[in-house]
Amino acid sequence: MNPSLPTESDESDLVRLLTPEGARVEHADAGWSGTDADLFALYRDMVLTRRIDTEGYALQRHGELGLWPPCLGQEAVQVGTAHALRAQDMAFPTYRDHGVAWVRGVPPERLLGIYRGTEHGGWDPAEHGIALPAIIIGAQTLHAAGYAMGVLMDEAVGHADSSRDAAVAVYLGDGATSQGDTLEAMSWAASFSLPLVFVIENNQYAISTATSRQTTVPLVRRAAGFGIHGVRVDGNDVLASQAVMEAALGRARDGHGPTVIEAVTYRRGAHTTSDDPSRYRAGEETEYWEARDPIARVRVLLDSLGTFERELAELDAEAEALGERLRSACRTLPEPDLAALFDLVHVETTPELREQQEAAIAWKALDTEETAS
């Protein structure tokens, strides 16, 4: 038996509202009550996320990016949970959460800069309500816990005011659950009843280490040890992902403290473009998960409604245009200016930095002169 193929008992506690075959099902503890238009919006965001991701992968192979971490297969948990966030909420993503960034309104070109080496970040976190991607595994859990402390100190929870009460979401992978940072963040979240939702995207692999090598019990059970509410969801079911996230964020905004969501999903691509997954997993397993594709099941449901034929056709063209847009944007990303780096260190710069900046500018001018002559 392949250890990475779930058994029936593994799936018995999963919240699921849409089966892999595309059928709606009920669940005692969760429900999704969106409109057909909401359903299409989720589908559209998943399709476009996938297009962003496949173009990022291709751009690395074109030699345009140094690296790309693909999110193929994880679109439902990213898009579904991000749809539950409000403007005043803050998300702390990993390097793989392209779908979360997309839903938060980050222009997808901005994802490319750090992988092309032209930027240290890509956007203003305050503008989009999403922090910069954390490359250090699990580090973002503490950033999020700290931010959530601030939310509490600002008294921005528990007013039953949907325009004011705020929550914090932190995204992490199964590998990050083996990091001390994550456990510290859970400890703080529980002790201070922080308005923080941990979204564990259990994609079955920490690079090449299977989740079964990291834990003997479902990861959601980590929550109980801290006294945190935990829920396990089919991370390839966008409806269930959105539903459990809305409930968890609601609890956080109401002042009822943190939640751990374990979203069971699968990283269908490589860890990054530098990784060769055929070295540690085989066909049977990838076929199993291909049949549980997060996008295909929503398509089945949409097709059965029969009301989105025109929109679906337009979406294909929109996705292609998005791919082209990314391709040409990537090739024209500006070379970084060394002197500008000094502006990003402190709000008010120091005399020492100012001096170094001036030296850098003089050196750049000299260099240009030498090159020309």
Place this chain on the structure above:
Amino acid sequence: MAQFRLPDVGEGLTEAEIVTWHVAVGDVVAVNDVLVDIETAKSVVELPSPFAGTVTDLLVEPGRTVPVGTPIVAIGEAAEVADAAAEEKAPEMLVGYGPKDEASGGRRRRRAAVPAAVGATATATVERPRAAPPVRLLARRLGVDLARVPCDGIVTRRDLESFVRSHDGDASRVAGDAAAAPAPAPATAPAPAPSAGDRTVPHTAVRRVTAAAMVASAFTAPHVTEWVEVDVSRTVELVERLRGEREWRDVPVSTLHLVLRSVCLALRRTPELHAVWGDDALTIPEHVGLGVAAATDRGLVVPVVPQAETLDLRGIVEQVGELVAVARSGRLQPAQMAGGTFTVTNIGVFGVDAGTPILPPGQTGILAVGAITRKPWVDEHDQVVPRWVTTLALSFDHRAVDGAQGSRFLRDVADLLHDPALALTV
């Protein structure tokens, strides 16, 4: 026309081998159509096309290893306006670590052109003198060539000032002259001048992997080699007889397959020969992963027959045949070369008698099978008779196995090949 340069697909790789072209000259390709399979030190990777258009030239033939940044394919008649822009940008492509300076017109390359112009070898690059930006700025203002300033690695402001003082009033000597600057002295004694007939054969990815594996193994596992000469006439007869049988008509059985089967049987009694040496313990695998060394056009590869001990002779023939065919076609997946616990190498195909094989890294035993030839042999009646004779050579890791076990294993294999009927007793 746009050229696609070999990208760094794996964070710091410097080269890759062109394995298979998926397009030919004249093919029309769209953006992201697969152009080519390349093999890096890490894996085989498909490269999608950055351009739309018609393939006008394949610039690197399959089997060649080229540095990152080398143009590998030319694509013309770009159909889209966007791709015309891309063509302009093409030389700026490549964001990997090493290649930019060498391959795509980076800053240092332009500097290297200066010594080339004054007669130094065209390939030599001159390291720019190292100095902090303010010092370089000062030198520039003073008209001093930093390369002429004596220093301890990095030119400091003090070095520069003292150089200027010692040449005070002699502007031309201070400033120097690029044309008069001596060519940089070689850091090491020059290699003997190559003769006109010398040939350079670039390493393929397989060659490099083999080299690294051999060095890793030779300097970590203390090897012992033993050998034995054995009369295998009965095995040769058995192979002849099987080939004549109707049921075996389509099974290309050979003596090598009987050697492989004998190894599996001998490992039953002495499983330590395929144990894995660890810091704290010896692990004896449940199954035999039988590596079979195969010479291919691309070099030595060792596909592995998994759970070989569960296969009968026919199963071994079929699996080995399949794996070797895949290996020769260059499509062997890394998984098909992983999991080996013991290896057999058939050096007899090259017409030699014996050798001292080097262990594949991590394995404890490897058996080399020599050529099977007619030799005079003293039989049990003290008569000299012509017999089919071969030499078996076993190398083993003396950390894991002592001479007693190694010898017993080798003797068991030899006995089984001397008298295949003994298989009934195992």
